Amino acid sequence: MSKKAGAPRTRNRWGEGERLRGEILAAASRLLSGLDGEDGLTIRGVARAADIAPASIYQHFTDRAALVAGLTDYEFARLHTAMMAARDRVDTGDAAGRVRAMLHASCRFAMDNPGHYRLMTAGGPPRTGQTGPLAEVIDLLVDGFAHCEADGIALRVSARRAAVIAFVGAHGRVVLFQNSAKHADMDSVTSFVDEFLSLVFA
Amino acid sequence: MSKKAGAPRTRNRWGEGERLRGEILAAASRLLSGLDGEDGLTIRGVARAADIAPASIYQHFTDRAALVAGLTDYEFARLHTAMMAARDRVDTGDAAGRVRAMLHASCRFAMDNPGHYRLMTAGGPPRTGQTGPLAEVIDLLVDGFAHCEADGIALRVSARRAAVIAFVGAHGRVVLFQNSAKHADMDSVTSFVDEFLSLVFA
DNA sequence: ACAGTTACCAAACAAGTGTTCGGAGACTTA
């Protein structure tokens, strides 16, 4: 943990420059899990967590803002893969079940990583438009609902609308009511999501 | 604006100690509207906005945390009154319209005050439980939906469930998709809310 | 062996932070 003690840190070799970038993001992500929240997300804090010098970060990120932006993408990628993984664990024939699995996975992610989630939704105008990482996540749900319709499951609104409603509802629930207990409330969230889905399906 | 120039600030008189507290909160609220977001919410920044000395804040708030907590309550009170005002502008006979008005008002509040809204939802465990300012806002909607049921308007879920779903959905929409344009997108948000409500009503 | 490139870091800089302390001015009471 300490920089003075510990092993003399295997320095990155020639041509491995990109490696530290990943380590920095991982360390920042780890840091965001701490109790400090996003306040602890400082250059020096990240450097401390990654066990490197603060100056080293500037070789991979021009700014603190660039670091935060990079971390946001990093977290959205994590969410994206978590949702796809959950979807792929459900049989292809069960289109509704696949959507359900994706929503549950996204809720689990939000509950397990409240700090990360706040960071993701904090992104300014340029990141939350029609394109961007959030849109990719939504598109995942749109595809899911579209498959439902293709399989003859009627929706009360369009697939895109349903995707936005479901995602927004599921995560609004998590963000607004992030109580003390984290895993204990997971059941109430999933049941909330299920009730939500029952409203969307005809 | 400046402390050096400007009028020599009418100092609070004897016995008017509580007045400055309100001025501080108002200044902090104003500050939160700026582009800095919640980062600009510093003791010194608030003092500058209120045109007082930083030290003066400590007579009304023990901590920076206490200031933030006080501001959170202040903003929730603003949201609460805005929703009630919107509701009371609709005829008592139109129960569904009154709910709709409250939701629209809350969305407008969230869109007009994204910074404030982030602060409100950032509150830790002790503030977002079964009681607290958020619960009071939700209860407002529960009452609204309950009146709908009393007036023979069927719901597809319980009044409490409907309130949480509607509030969470409306605000999730705002928080997740707070694009560049603020007022321009108000129409799309209200239509989203309306579609949302059509799902809740049987 | 030599220069060249890459990857990292120690140290410092200027700026801003929360907070405390000893007053100073305005008012009330006597």
Add this chain to the structure above:
DNA sequence: TAAGTCTCCGAACACTTGTTTGGTAACTGT
């Protein structure tokens, strides 16, 4: 008039922050 109280402020303390500069060690190609 003099003491007492309330309300506010100037100045300082001890920190932390983002960022830059000038290196040094490891490795490459020649």
